[in-house]
Amino acid sequence: MSHHPSEAELALLAGGECGAVSRFFLIRHVRECRQCTEATARFEMLRAEIAHPELPDLDWGRLESEMRANIRLGLEAGECVRLFPAAKVWNPRLTVAFASLMVLAGAGILLHSNEPVTVKAAEPVLQSSGAGLELRNGSSSMTLMNRNGSVADQTVSAQGEIGARYVDGGSVTINNVYLE
Amino acid sequence: MSIWNKLRWFAVAALALPLFAQDKLDPANSVKIDLQPDSPLALISMSMGDSRASTRGGAMVLDLHMELKLRNSGFRRVRGVTLLITTQEFAPGGKGSVARPCIDVAPTQEFSVPIDVRLVRPVQQVASGPLVRVQLDGVLFDDLSFFGPNKLNSQRSMTFWETEAQRDRAYFKHVLQAKGEKALQDEMLLSMAKQADSQLDVALNRNGRAVGSLVSSNEHMTPFAFLKMPSAPVQPVQGWAEISGNEARSPEIEVINQSAKAVRYVEIGWMVKDGEGHDYLAGSVPGSSTTMLLPPGQHSRLLPDTTLKFSRTGHPVEIKGMTGFVKQVEFADGKVWVPSRDELKSSGLRIMAPSPEEQRLADICRNQGLPALIAELNKF
Numbered sequence: 001m002s003h004h005p006s007e008a009e010l011a012l013l014a015g016g017e018c019g020a021v022s023r024f025f026l027i028r029h030v031r032e033c034r035q036c037t038e039a040t041a042r043f044e045m046l047r048a049e050i051a052h053p054e055l056p057d058l059d060w061g062r063l064e065s066e067m068r069a070n071i072r073l074g075l076e077a078g079e080c081v082r083l084f085p086a087a088k089v090w091n092p093r094l095t096v097a098f099a100s101l102m103v104l105a106g107a108g109i110l111l112h113s114n115e116p117v118t119v120k121a122a123e124p125v126l127q128s129s130g131a132g133l134e135l136r137n138g139s140s141s142m143t144l145m146n147r148n149g150s151v152a153d154q155t156v157s158a159q160g161e162i163g164a165r166y167v168d169g170g171s172v173t174i175n176n177v178y179l180e
Numbered sequence: 181m182s183i184w185n186k187l188r189w190f191a192v193a194a195l196a197l198p199l200f201a202q203d204k205l206d207p208a209n210s211v212k213i214d215l216q217p218d219s220p221l222a223l224i225s226m227s228m229g230d231s232r233a234s235t236r237g238g239a240m241v242l243d244l245h246m247e248l249k250l251r252n253s254g255f256r257r258v259r260g261v262t263l264l265i266t267t268q269e270f271a272p273g274g275k276g277s278v279a280r281p282c283i284d285v286a287p288t289q290e291f292s293v294p295i296d297v298r299l300v301r302p303v304q305q306v307a308s309g310p311l312v313r314v315q316l317d318g319v320l321f322d323d324l325s326f327f328g329p330n331k332l333n334s335q336r337s338m339t340f341w342e343t344e345a346q347r348d349r350a351y352f353k354h355v356l357q358a359k360g361e362k363a364l365q366d367e368m369l370l371s372m373a374k375q376a377d378s379q380l381d382v383a384l385n386r387n388g389r390a391v392g393s394l395v396s397s398n399e400h401m402t403p404f405a406f407l408k409m410p411s412a413p414v415q416p417v418q419g420w421a422e423i424s425g426n427e428a429r430s431p432e433i434e435v436i437n438q439s440a441k442a443v444r445y446v447e448i449g450w451m452v453k454d455g456e457g458h459d460y461l462a463g464s465v466p467g468s469s470t471t472m473l474l475p476p477g478q479h480s481r482l483l484p485d486t487t488l489k490f491s492r493t494g495h496p497v498e499i500k501g502m503t504g505f506v507k508q509v510e511f512a513d514g515k516v517w518v519p520s521r522d523e524l525k526s527s528g529l530r531i532m533a534p535s536p537e538e539q540r541l542a543d544i545c546r547n548q549g550l551p552a553l554i555a556e557l558n559k560f
Contacts, residue, residue, distance in 0.1 A: 127383045135274040140301040142271035153533045156463025158484035167543040172536045174279040
């Protein structure tokens with residue numbers, strides 16, 4: 001080791017708490033370095049001093065009794081202020097019955113409502129697929145389908161129109177769907 | 181009766197409720213077919229197939245699989261029919277149509293139109309009376325004359341389809357005569373390979389951000405590149421769209437009328453390129469038919485106010501580039517222009533979807549063989 005180890009490393013060495021490799025190198029250095037040998041000895045002495053501290057002159061038995069009494073008092077006070085009873089075992093049948101009642105009540109209200117259904121205005125979208133041409137507007141749709149799943153040639157007009165052309169039984173059919 | 185027995189009966193009744201609800205609505209009485217008294221088509225019959233009404237959770241689902249049998253009661257051959265489908269209670273803010281293009285129905289002959297529609301709405305909102313109304317929007321005849329209220333601009337659509345049909349039949353007849361049956365077969369195989377390829381799933385709405393869009397911090401204006409169609413009477417000058425991830429908003433294209441006639445409708449085909457360099461046919465940018473009348477030499481802007489969101493097999497397709505090309509032009513006199521087969525080929529437009537007629541001819545070749553296709557081409 002070309003330089004002196006730090007004080008923290010020497011303190012760890014004195015306490016026997018450094019790793020095996022660093023312990024090997026530190027011991028090698030301390031053997032040949034007087035300054036570090038002294039520092040390590042100081043740390044060992046300090047450690048020995050704090051291992052046996054002088055305890056204050058207290059009545060430890062009385063202190064223990066007071067602590068126990070305080071804990072009991074806290075527990076009793078908690079019982080007095082508890083607003084709700086402790087959690088009981090969950091009953092799945094009761095939950096299912098309540099949920100079913102809620103669904104029935106909701107369905108009844110919906111089915112017997114005389115108010116007109118408000119349909120949210122949606123933007124129509126025209127879409128082609130292998131099956132045909134679909135014009136979708138909210139939850140409603142119209143699809144012109146290719147007969148018998150025929151493969152169709154498609155034409156798209158940026159004016160707002162898609163066509164699907166297929167041959168079935170020797171005749172050509174052209175379906176078109178238009179956005180207005 | 182104990183409480184448990186009562187609960188058991190209640191559960192059985194709850195399970196049986198959807199079965200009773202399924203019979204509550206009669207699909208046949210839910211549809212009203214409305215043909216004008218002076219219509220060149222007469223309704224012969226309407227079959228409902230396995231149509232059914234049912235309730236699922238809190239929603240009423242009406243699955244209609246109809247087949248209308250119509251007769252040509254006029255004196256000209258019918259080349260196309262468009263029916264308007266309205267169901268305001270199920271789809272407020274929209275409507276549908278079912279068209280049968282590329283038909284050849286002689287006077288007094290009968291033909292059928294399939295209508296497959298699924299309607300969903302909350303149970304408590306179902307009103308009595310017909311839920312779906314089917315009306316005739318237009319009939320196109322072999323001389324390109326038209327009958328009908330034309331609420332959906334079906335005259336224009338059917339005229340374009342018929343013009344493309346004439347172009348494609350002429351092309352395939354030319355291939356047969358000039359190069360033989362093998363060359364015709366090769367063309368058909370090429371057409372089949374093109375069908376339903378390079379397609380994207382699209383969600384479209386009128387304003388704001390499309391549902392389920394991939395939000396990207398680098399929202400920016402992306403310019404269109406344009407493919408040259410030399411014979412097009414209208415040419416694109418410049419164009420751009422606001423791109424954010426897989427979403428394109430408010431495309432805007434400036435065009436100039438280079439022909440000597442006034443133009444009342446232009447449609448620009450729209451391709452997008454993803455991050456891996458794949459091209460997809462995204463759709464088209466049309467002009468507004470109600471306001472547009474473009475005199476010769478004048479400029480106009482195509483400004484559809486919509487947002488489109490692109491995905492493929494459920495995954496967002498991030499847009500890295502856009503290409504446009506003139507797809508259709510309608511003049512003020514009702515005549516139309518579509519690109520020739522040669523122009524489509526020379527422009528490098530490999531992902532253009534085949535026309536309805538090309539699709540029909542390829543289907544004949546696939547299911548009935550080359551001789552049936554040749555016989556079909558020789559009818560015209």
